[in-house]
Amino acid sequence: MNARIGHIASNTFREAVRDRVLYNLIAFAVLLSGAAILVGQISIDIEKLVVINLGLTAVSLFGIVIAIFIGIGLVSKEIEKRTLYTVLSRPVRRWEFIVGKFFGLAGTLVVNTFFMAIGVFAALFYVAHKFVRADALILIALYFIVLEFLIICSLALLFSSFSSPLLSAVFAFSLFVIGSFAEDLRGFAGMAHGLTRWLATGAAYLVPNFSAFNVISSIAHEQPVAAQLIWHNTLYALFYAAMALSGAVLIFEHRNLK
Amino acid sequence: MPAIEILGFEKTYMVGFWRKRPKCALSPLHLTVRDGEIFGFLGPNGAGKTTTLKLLMGLVFPTAGSARLLGQEWTDPRVKAQIGFLPEQPYFYDHLTAHELLNYYAQLSGVPGKERSRRVEAMLQRVGLPEVKGVQLRKFSKGMLQRVGIAQAILHDPKLVFFDEPMSGLDPMGRREVRDLMEQLKHEGKTVFFSTHILSDAEALCDRVAIIHKGELRGVGAVEDLTSSVQGKVEVIWQGTQVPTSMKALGAECHVTGDTVRAIISESQQDAAIDALRRERLRLISIVPVRTSLEAYFVEKLQRAETTAGRMA
Numbered sequence: 278m279n280a281r282i283g284h285i286a287s288n289t290f291r292e293a294v295r296d297r298v299l300y301n302l303i304a305f306a307v308l309l310s311g312a313a314i315l316v317g318q319i320s321i322d323i324e325k326l327v328v329i330n331l332g333l334t335a336v337s338l339f340g341i342v343i344a345i346f347i348g349i350g351l352v353s354k355e356i357e358k359r360t361l362y363t364v365l366s367r368p369v370r371r372w373e374f375i376v377g378k379f380f381g382l383a384g385t386l387v388v389n390t391f392f393m394a395i396g397v398f399a400a401l402f403y404v405a406h407k408f409v410r411a412d413a414l415i416l417i418a419l420y421f422i423v424l425e426f427l428i429i430c431s432l433a434l435l436f437s438s439f440s441s442p443l444l445s446a447v448f449a450f451s452l453f454v455i456g457s458f459a460e461d462l463r464g465f466a467g468m469a470h471g472l473t474r475w476l477a478t479g480a481a482y483l484v485p486n487f488s489a490f491n492v493i494s495s496i497a498h499e500q501p502v503a504a505q506l507i508w509h510n511t512l513y514a515l516f517y518a519a520m521a522l523s524g525a526v527l528i529f530e531h532r533n534l535k
Numbered sequence: 536m537p538a539i540e541i542l543g544f545e546k547t548y549m550v551g552f553w554r555k556r557p558k559c560a561l562s563p564l565h566l567t568v569r570d571g572e573i574f575g576f577l578g579p580n581g582a583g584k585t586t587t588l589k590l591l592m593g594l595v596f597p598t599a600g601s602a603r604l605l606g607q608e609w610t611d612p613r614v615k616a617q618i619g620f621l622p623e624q625p626y627f628y629d630h631l632t633a634h635e636l637l638n639y640y641a642q643l644s645g646v647p648g649k650e651r652s653r654r655v656e657a658m659l660q661r662v663g664l665p666e667v668k669g670v671q672l673r674k675f676s677k678g679m680l681q682r683v684g685i686a687q688a689i690l691h692d693p694k695l696v697f698f699d700e701p702m703s704g705l706d707p708m709g710r711r712e713v714r715d716l717m718e719q720l721k722h723e724g725k726t727v728f729f730s731t732h733i734l735s736d737a738e739a740l741c742d743r744v745a746i747i748h749k750g751e752l753r754g755v756g757a758v759e760d761l762t763s764s765v766q767g768k769v770e771v772i773w774q775g776t777q778v779p780t781s782m783k784a785l786g787a788e789c790h791v792t793g794d795t796v797r798a799i800i801s802e803s804q805q806d807a808a809i810d811a812l813r814r815e816r817l818r819l820i821s822i823v824p825v826r827t828s829l830e831a832y833f834v835e836k837l838q839r840a841e842t843t844a845g846r847m848a
Contacts, residue, residue: 284642288628295630358626363687366592366620367643368612533595535548 281369282377289381290388293347298385301339302392308335313400324404329415329497332397337422337493339393340386341453344426347385348433349445351378352525356534365534372526379434379522386426394419411499417507421490424514428485429453431521438525438532452484459486485517536606538695538726539568543600544590546583546750560586561750563600568728568743573721575737575744575758576730577833583750584730585623588699592620605695616645619688623699623730625680629673633664633683636672637690644691658686663712677704685713689720696720698729702736714740738762738829746836753836761832767802768825774818781811799825 293299309332316327352375355361364374394415401412432452436445455462459481466477490510492502546561561583568574578584589595591602593610602609605617627636637655646654659665662682667675672683681704688696701717702710717727717740731737737744738758745755754761771787775796778789785808787798800808805822812819 281643284639288631288639292628292630359622359624360626360628362589362592362594362622363620363625363627363640363684364643365594366615366618366622367640367691368615368645369643370612531596533548534589535595 279373281373282380285364285369285374285377286380286384289351289378290384293382293385298343298347299389299392301343302389302396305335305339305393306396309396309400310403313403316404325401326497328400328404329397330493332393332400333415333418333422333493333496336390336393336397336419337425340390340422340426341429343389344382344386344429345433345446345449345453347382348430349437349442349449351382351434352437352529353440353442353445361534371530375434375438375522375526375529379430379518382430382434383427386430387423390419390423390426414496414499414502417502418492418496420507421492421510424510425487425490427514427518428456428487428521431518431525432485435521435525435528438529453487455480456485456487457491458488459484460488486513489513536570537567537603538570538572538605539566539574539591539728540603541566541587541591541600542602544587544597544602545599546586546590546595547598559750561590562752564747564752566745566752566755568726570726571721571724572742573717573727573740574729575741576728576747577732577734577737577744578730578747579732579837581749582747584747585699586750587747588620588622588697588730591697616691617694619691619693619696621684621688621696621698621701624677624703625684627672627680627683627687629671632669632671633659633675633686634668636683637686640687641690646691654690654692658690661716662686678706678709681705681709685716693725695726695728698727700731701729702731702733710736734828734830734833744829746833748837748840751840753840754832758829762826762829768799769802769805769822770825771798771800771805771808771812771822772796772820773812774820779811779815779817781814782808785811795820 309328312331313324313328316324352361355364361374365371397415397419398408398412401415402408429449433445433449436448440448462477462481462484463486466474466481469477489506492506496502541564543563543565544561545559545563547557547559549555550558564583564587576584576587586595590597591604591609593615604614607614628639631639634655637658638651641651641654656665656668659668662685664679664682664686667679672680675683681701685698685701688698698717701713705713714736717729720727741758743755743757744761746753773796774794776791776794778787778791778796778798782789782798782800785800785804787800787808789796789798798808802824809819809822
């Protein structure tokens with residue numbers, strides 16, 4: 278990786294840490310330990326199922342909220358506060374800035390997810406008192422969640438490169454919600470006719486298909502994940518994030534910093 | 536080779552929400568700044584100074600025109616390694632300490648790792664912030680931020696430095712220090728281009744200045760040339776409390792202050808004035824040509840521009 282991108286990414290990560298973004302881990306820990314104790318008392322043989330479902334859903338939601346709320350300010354905040362002036366007046370290309378910001382935020386989310394994953398496994402051990410081979414499937418769910426974060430980060434950056442933080446948040450969150458129902462949208466497109474079919478198909482393939490990344494429920498039931506799905510999701514997430522990032526770069530390359 | 540060549544930079548913004556209309560921020564600007572000089576870019580607020588600097592830094596794109604910095608195309612990233620820039624009222628990453636911030640900028644400017652730490656320390660010393668190097672910038676005053684801004688602009692030893700209103704937010708001592716620093720930069724062979732509306736700073740520092748108003752260049756030249764375009768008058772000062780009749784006869788405008796008298800007379804009557812004072816046995820202290828101040832020149836240029844605009848309207 279280009280050194281300047283690394284420096285920008287490292288500064289973005291440091292900013293997130295110093296702005297106490299990782300404090301969300303405390304809330305996560307409280308939620309998960311509370312849930313583990315509660316289900317340990319009231320559930321009958323479904324403690325693991327509840328903890329895995331709740332834990333992984335919390336990992337996903339906490340991360341998405343962080344990705345959207347940091348991502349939407351990554352470019353617009355720098356323009357508004359004019360911190361960008363002293364960066365772009367150096368031998369830093371605009372695309373390097375965008376890519377550096379992306380990696381910084383993605384890095385923050387990976388670290389955040391790592392600590393949350395430790396929490397999930399700790400809660401699991403608390404309720405089950407042991408680990409079994411099938412628990413390793415949780416790592417696949419966590420990997421898919423990280424892939425989801427990459428897409429969300431790139432979309433937040435894309436919106437941040439041309440609109441205000443508020444609008445960017447609305448756009449990014451709407452896309453996340455629509456993308457979570459992408460399979461339903463594709464199903465609807467298959468049933469529709471004429472122009473509606475064209476429009477629905479276009480929208481279904483344009484929005485990120487987050488439903489393909491949600492394997493939490495099947496993993497909680499200890500169902501294996503097909504290797505093909507892992508490859509497919511990896512390539513899809515990388516391709517989608519690269520496209521969104523390219524869009525952000527393209528817009529930002531031509532933007533006047535007033 | 537000139538340090539800066541601005542070849543017809545022009546900037547028009549589209550303003551308005553529904554019905555966009557063009558607003559000219561900068562008319563075609565042609566300007567050359569020589570290597571090694573301190574160049575002042577003067578103008579009232581909203582004149583187009585910051586727009587020009589942003590164009591040169593590649594922060595906004597020109598509607599037309601181009602520029603060359605140190606002989607290279609101004610958009611070339613390689614040239615940016617050789618220039619420093621202090622924006623107006625700078626704001627920095629306030630989660631960083633002064634040391635971390637300068638280290639980050641040194642990394643982005645490509646300062647080698649081994650030299651980085653030494654450079655950062657030296658720069659903090661140079662701008663008078665060594666004691667607060669570990670303090671986060673969110674706790675810095677405006678003046679301290681300005682010092683950090685100056686440090687980051689010269690940290691990587693650039694050949695060409697741009698300062699946008701560098702004295703802004705500084706107390707008299709701070710302003711003096713910045714003036715001294717600019718002179719040091721000049722002695723180190725660097726070219727300094729700075730915008731200001733504080734004319735006394737420009738007059739004291741600059742080799743040449745340009746005056747811009749409402750996006751148009753109104754005048755450019757050496758400070759001596761601009762301020763010596765005088766009306767052919769001299770100022771005569773002598774010791775005394777009264778004005779001799781012979782001096783009054785020369786049509787001198789005289790002012791008595793304490794035990795000295797100051798008179799402004801026509802240059803052609805200089806010898807007659809000396810003779811008159813000698814006859815009256817009065818002690819001559821000085822006799823110097825009257826020079827227009829940069830401020831007077833500036834005001835005159837702006838007034839002329841306003842009058843022309845009024846006539847055209």
